[in-house]
Amino acid sequence: MTRLSxxxxxxxxxxxxxxEDLNLVLKSGEGIIITGANxxxxxxxxxxxxxxxxxxxxxxxxDGAVALAAEAAALDEDRTLFAALAFxxxxxxxxxxxxxxxxxxxxxxxxAPVPVRLLSTxxxxxxTLARVIASGAGIWLLDEPANGLDAASLxxxxxxxxxxxxxxxxxxAASHQPLGLEMRxxxx
Amino acid sequence: xxxxxxxxxxxxxxxxxHGGAWLPLVFYxxxxxxxxxxxxxxxxLLAKVGSGAxxxxxxxxxxxxxxxxxxxxxxxxxxxxxxxxxxxxxGIAAAKLMxxxxxxxxxLMIATVPAAALLNLDGVVLERLEIGLxxxxxxxxxxxxxxxxxxxxxxxxxxxxxxxxxxxxxxxxARFIQSSAxxxxxxxxxx
Numbered sequence: 001m002t003r004l005s006x007x008x009x010x011x012x013x014x015x016x017x018x019x020e021d022l023n024l025v026l027k028s029g030e031g032i033i034i035t036g037a038n039x040x041x042x043x044x045x046x047x048x049x050x051x052x053x054x055x056x057x058x059x060x061x062x063d064g065a066v067a068l069a070a071e072a073a074a075l076d077e078d079r080t081l082f083a084a085l086a087f088x089x090x091x092x093x094x095x096x097x098x099x100x101x102x103x104x105x106x107x108x109x110x111x112a113p114v115p116v117r118l119l120s121t122x123x124x125x126x127x128t129l130a131r132v133i134a135s136g137a138g139i140w141l142l143d144e145p146a147n148g149l150d151a152a153s154l155x156x157x158x159x160x161x162x163x164x165x166x167x168x169x170x171x172x173a174a175s176h177q178p179l180g181l182e183m184r185x186x187x188x
Numbered sequence: 189x190x191x192x193x194x195x196x197x198x199x200x201x202x203x204x205x206h207g208g209a210w211l212p213l214v215f216y217x218x219x220x221x222x223x224x225x226x227x228x229x230x231x232x233l234l235a236k237v238g239s240g241a242x243x244x245x246x247x248x249x250x251x252x253x254x255x256x257x258x259x260x261x262x263x264x265x266x267x268x269x270x271x272x273x274x275x276x277x278x279g280i281a282a283a284k285l286m287x288x289x290x291x292x293x294x295x296l297m298i299a300t301v302p303a304a305a306l307l308n309l310d311g312v313v314l315e316r317l318e319i320g321l322x323x324x325x326x327x328x329x330x331x332x333x334x335x336x337x338x339x340x341x342x343x344x345x346x347x348x349x350x351x352x353x354x355x356x357x358x359x360x361x362a363r364f365i366q367s368s369a370x371x372x373x374x375x376x377x378x379x
Binding site for chain 2: 050051052065066067068070071072073074075076077078079087088090091092
């Protein structure tokens with residue numbers, strides 16, 4: 001069963017205590033949106049949950065594979081969108097079909113043969129989300145997933161997130177805008 | 189295909205797509221072409237100093253792409269994504285070093301044949317030079333990537349460089365190459 005739990009987490013960055021004693025448990029089918037002003041530590045919390053940043057205190061338990069959509073797309077600029085996504089999908093044990101489905105889910109099917117460097121901000125964001133969808137990971141960590149998305153893409157994002165939760169996944173998202181989905185909110 | 193092989197293949201493809209991978213080869217052949225003109229048409233002198241010049245040129249050529257070894261992957265979030273997937277820093281560094289060596293090693297070894305002709309190097313010296321490139325440049329290349337595996341917690345502070353760390357290794361290989369130069373063989377023949 002997919003599960004993500006943060007127990008007594010404290011985050012210390014640049015000599016400042018951002019937050020402490022943060023407790024959070026997400027079981028299969030549960031999602032939560034972290035809200036808060038710029039710089040309160042939303043992204044740091046996601047990096048801690050992803051295991052990229054060591055918490056100053058507390059521990060993180062992850063039951064299931066993790067997919068992270070951070071600010072950087074992590075897609076090779078010179079490759080086509082399809083090839084760049086396929087690189088990650090294959091590392092995750094997936095195949096071309098998973099990539100095609102993820103592209104379709106984010107409305108990017110027509111852009112598959114376009115080099116990543118030509119994508120716009122919003123398309124890049126959708127490509128990042130497609131990478132998460134194609135990963136097949138149970139735990140989604142989404143940092144400002146709605147940034148730069150138009151109304152149609154926001155609906156696609158909400159549908160993808162709802163589908164993931166319905167399939168027993170877990171979502172921890174940080175966002176300063178509504179994601180069009182009924183989810184618990186946690187203010188940092 | 190194993191994740192390691194995928195990483196190597198991806199780095200190699202990127203190196204050649206950028207055109208950056210051809211830079212060491214161009215640099216190396218330029219040195220081999222210009223050196224005889226700079227020294228002058230003295231065949232004996234060229235044969236004496238040629239192997240050292242080529243080896244040094246190969247070493248410096250291998251350093252050219254080093255800036256691009258890790259830094260772009262930090263900026264684009266690729267290293268973070270690999271870490272999230274549980275790939276160790278050591279494994280990533282090993283794949284990058286392998287790709288780095290494959291991007292310049294075989295090309296320089298082939299280019300050494302015409303380069304040796306330009307510098308009037310005989311077969312024995314050429315053989316030494318090739319062995320030096322095959323075995324010596326891997327540690328030289330590895331040295332450049334070593335700091336990439338060192339930084340663990342805060343990945344944005346990856347240092348790049350530090351060639352001076354391996355000066356002793358470089359010197360050992362330099363002596364190996366130099367020991368085949370004609371000067372020594374003529375010396376022993378005279379005794």
